[in-house]
Amino acid sequence: xxxxxxxxFALAATGGLYAAFAPAKKAQADTSAQSLTVQEGKKLFAxxxxxxxxxxxxxxxxxxxLIGVGAAAVDFQVGTGRMPLMQPGPQAxxxxxxxxxxxxxxxxxxxxxxxxxxxxxxxxxxDPAKGDVAAGGELFRTNCAQCHNFVGEGGALTKGKTAPSLxxxxxxxxxxxxxxxxxxxxxxxxxxxxxKNRRDVIAYVYSKQGHEASSPxxxxxxxxxxxxxxxxxxxxxxxxxxxxxxxxxxxxxxVRKS
Amino acid sequence: xxxxxxxxSANNLPAEQDHGDGELAVKGDNPFADPGLPPHEHRRxxxxxxxxxxxxxxxxxxxxxxxxATIGFIVSYYAIPKSQxxxxxxxxxxxxxxxxxxxxxxxxxxxxxxxxVQWARTLMSDVETPQERHPIEADKETRExxxxxxxxxxxxxAFGRRKLIRTTMFGALAxxxxxxxxxxxxxxxxxxxxLMETNWAAGKRIINHNTGEPLKPSDxxxxxxxxxxxxxxxxxxxxxxxxxxxxxxxLIRMRPxxxxxxxxxxxSYEGIVAYSKICTHVGCPISLYEQQTHHVxxxxxxxxxxxxxxxxxxxxxxxHPLPQLKIHVGDDGFLAASQGxxxxxxxxxxxxx
Numbered sequence: 001x002x003x004x005x006x007x008x009f010a011l012a013a014t015g016g017l018y019a020a021f022a023p024a025k026k027a028q029a030d031t032s033a034q035s036l037t038v039q040e041g042k043k044l045f046a047x048x049x050x051x052x053x054x055x056x057x058x059x060x061x062x063x064x065x066l067i068g069v070g071a072a073a074v075d076f077q078v079g080t081g082r083m084p085l086m087q088p089g090p091q092a093x094x095x096x097x098x099x100x101x102x103x104x105x106x107x108x109x110x111x112x113x114x115x116x117x118x119x120x121x122x123x124x125x126x127d128p129a130k131g132d133v134a135a136g137g138e139l140f141r142t143n144c145a146q147c148h149n150f151v152g153e154g155g156a157l158t159k160g161k162t163a164p165s166l167x168x169x170x171x172x173x174x175x176x177x178x179x180x181x182x183x184x185x186x187x188x189x190x191x192x193x194x195x196k197n198r199r200d201v202i203a204y205v206y207s208k209q210g211h212e213a214s215s216p217x218x219x220x221x222x223x224x225x226x227x228x229x230x231x232x233x234x235x236x237x238x239x240x241x242x243x244x245x246x247x248x249x250x251x252x253x254x255v256r257k258s
Numbered sequence: 259x260x261x262x263x264x265x266x267s268a269n270n271l272p273a274e275q276d277h278g279d280g281e282l283a284v285k286g287d288n289p290f291a292d293p294g295l296p297p298h299e300h301r302r303x304x305x306x307x308x309x310x311x312x313x314x315x316x317x318x319x320x321x322x323x324x325x326x327a328t329i330g331f332i333v334s335y336y337a338i339p340k341s342q343x344x345x346x347x348x349x350x351x352x353x354x355x356x357x358x359x360x361x362x363x364x365x366x367x368x369x370x371x372x373x374x375v376q377w378a379r380t381l382m383s384d385v386e387t388p389q390e391r392h393p394i395e396a397d398k399e400t401r402e403x404x405x406x407x408x409x410x411x412x413x414x415x416a417f418g419r420r421k422l423i424r425t426t427m428f429g430a431l432a433x434x435x436x437x438x439x440x441x442x443x444x445x446x447x448x449x450x451x452x453l454m455e456t457n458w459a460a461g462k463r464i465i466n467h468n469t470g471e472p473l474k475p476s477d478x479x480x481x482x483x484x485x486x487x488x489x490x491x492x493x494x495x496x497x498x499x500x501x502x503x504x505x506x507x508x509l510i511r512m513r514p515x516x517x518x519x520x521x522x523x524x525x526s527y528e529g530i531v532a533y534s535k536i537c538t539h540v541g542c543p544i545s546l547y548e549q550q551t552h553h554v555x556x557x558x559x560x561x562x563x564x565x566x567x568x569x570x571x572x573x574x575x576x577x578h579p580l581p582q583l584k585i586h587v588g589d590d591g592f593l594a595a596s597q598g599x600x601x602x603x604x605x606x607x608x609x610x611x
Contacts, residue, residue, distance in 0.1 A: 139468055142485055146545045146557050157548060158555055158562060158573075181481045184548035186510070191477025192484045197468050214343045216353035218360075252379050254299040255306075 010116060034109070041110025044103055048084050057114045062088075069180065070117020071108035076176035078104050080169070082183075090160035091183050118179045118189070125195060126175040128210065131203025139197055140204050143188060151208040151223040157184065167209045171202045295386055303380045313380035320373035327366035334358035453610075454602045456488075456504045458583055463489040464507065464532065464593045472592040473509070478530050481549040484509040485535065488595070504603055506535035507583060508545055509593075512552060512566060519568030525584040527593065532583040533569055534603040537561055539576040541604045554580075577606050 011034075046055060052063030059065030063085075066074075077083040078099055082092040099107065108120060124130070141150060149155050152166035161184055166174065178198055181187025188198070207213060208223075221228040303310040334355065342354040349357070396404075417424055463472045467485040470493075478484055486507045491498060514529045522531060537544040537556040544563075546555035552566040561574030569580035581603050584596040602610055 142467060143483070146543065155557070157546060158551070158553055161548065163546075181549055184550050186483030186547050186549040187479060187481050189479050189482055191473070191479060192466065192482050193468050212351075214351035214353075216343070216356060218352050218356065219349050248375050248379075252301045252384065255302050255304070 037106045037109045038113050040103075041106035041108070041113075044099070044107050045110050048098070049107070052085070057111055066111050066114060068115035068117045069111060071112035071120045072118040072176040073180040073182065074108040074111045075104060075120045076173055076180060076182055078107055079176075080173055091162070094164060118176075121172065121175045121179070123172075126171040126199065126202050128171050128199075128203045128206035131196075131199040131201070131206075133200070133203045133207045136200030136202070136204030139193070139201050143193070144201065147185075149223065150225075151220070152205050153223045165209070166205050168211070169205075169209070171206060171210075174202050174205055295388065298385055301380065301384065310381060313376070317373045317377045317381070320369045320376060324366045324369035324373065327362045327369065331359060331362035331366060334362060453604075453607055456599055456603055457491060457501055458488050458505060458507075458595045458598045460595060460597050461588070462595045463588065464509070464585065464595065465489055465491070467506075474592055475528060475530060475587055478509055478511045478593075480511045480513065480529070482511065483545065483547050483549070485545070486532070503541075504536065506543060507532050508535045508547070508554075510547060510549075510552070510565060516552070516566050518566055519570075522568045522582060525582050525596075527585050527587055530585065530593070531565065532585050532595075533565065534581045534583070534599065536580075536604040537576060538571075538578050538580060538603075539574070539605060544580070 045053075045057070049057075049063075049066075052060060053066050054060050054063075057066035059067075074083075077092070079097060081095040081097040084098060085092050086095065097104075111117075112119065140148075140152075144152075147155055147157065147163035148166060149163075154165035155163050157163060163185070169177075175198060177185060178188040178193065178201070181189075193201075219232075221232055303313050338355040338358060340353075340355055343351050344354040344357065345351050346357060412418065464486045465471065465488065466473050466477070467487055472489065473484065473486060486509055487502055487505050488507075491501055491505065495501070509530060509532050511528075511530045514523065514526070517523045517526060517529070517531070525531070533554075535543050535545055537558065539556065539559055539561050542556050542558035544554060544556040544561070546557055547553075547565070548555070552564060553572070554563050554565055554569070555561070556574065556576065559575050561576035562572050563569040563576070563580050564572050565580075569582065571577070571579060581599045581601050583599055585593055586596045588594045
């Protein structure tokens, strides 16, 4: 499957580059949807991305080269609003998505045309319903929990960098992040995790942070472990005990002597 | 008032108690005289039968709620399916079974306690009854009697005269605790060289922790993070957790020109480096790897190691760099250890070289 997709993109790239560099008359003849998407993407790229990443994604002092990062990386970075970057900083935060889905697709197609890289996964690759939550939990605790916390609440890294919370992140974006390793996150590509491993992890994260996430044990108290649980116990547990103790020891109302 | 005095005398209160009007006046010249108890005041339920009956009904009501809650507990145990999830305000989506079991049992227990407290507060006698303190020391005759008995016993046993018995008895008593001391041996064999060694050895293939398959160099891309254990370890193994606690390995790949440390470069394979995953501070699994800076951070105390420079400690309390495992590619094309770890993994200890 991956080979076919890569091949398609490679063909598209050839077509796209040809379209880009060929004289106008010949380009008009090439009207296949794919190359039109790449062309569209190139235009968007020149406006929104090229100031840092270079006109052909070759990178500059302000941004890394995008040759070979693949469509999945673009779909993640642009699809979660991290790119285009609003301002320089320790890392690009998640924010409102700046492009329409079709434009994201066009940008992905254009960057994919620059060099082979991970493609956008198909829906069956990341369907949480197909994963094993228990196995995913084990994988998550081995590979992801050190930074993202054991239920995906996120956590701090060095010098202002953070591992973001996974709340509300779509399964597709989780898959793409694992495959491409955005920013300082290491990638968990095919050599590290099998497709099944990744589906299991997504199923686990979805069961904890998706819109139907539940916590059978009761209040999660932020899912941060002993700190919030202890604080809650001290304030509300001891507080309730003190109230009861005061009630037990309080003087009963007396009758005035007559 | 007469009822009050009657109660006080019935409770055998101290003679100097102030029976009067509640004024705690200093009597005579002694400023520290016992002021006695304040006069007893009646509660509404003590004098009003209707109020007492109402209090009785309140207590009974609390006990009744407890009974209902216990029945509710039993019913919900059987009636609610284990996997049912409900939304509860403030709690979020929780298990319906857990929530109802906890709630009903909590109410049942709380109402028993609250009923008992309400009972004591409204209906049980609230007259304070002091209990006199007495000297702890026994009186003279008792003491003399005990000493005489002891001396007579000692004389009778010939404890002072028959030295052989005395000495052997002391010997026996002194030796008996040794039996207990010997049992401490069961706390386990001494660690021996266990802390110095891991299961990594020359030629052992490196197994991907996620897939259970041996790793090839092509599996490890620049910027990826892979966890591994040595060949021969199995997750089904009873001692797996104990072994992985020392053997856990992380593999990353850098561009060889980014590796600053000469030994690290020699021990790597085409930019792939393998480091122990156990922090050298207190042994937390350490793997907060930032793929752009090559810093790896410990989640426990923020020790930070620079994996591009021999895992040197650049921040935090860790005492020495993470141990590196020398790796190569075997004839079969899989990554393998060239030798075991050359220093103990994990935190420092007394005999650590």
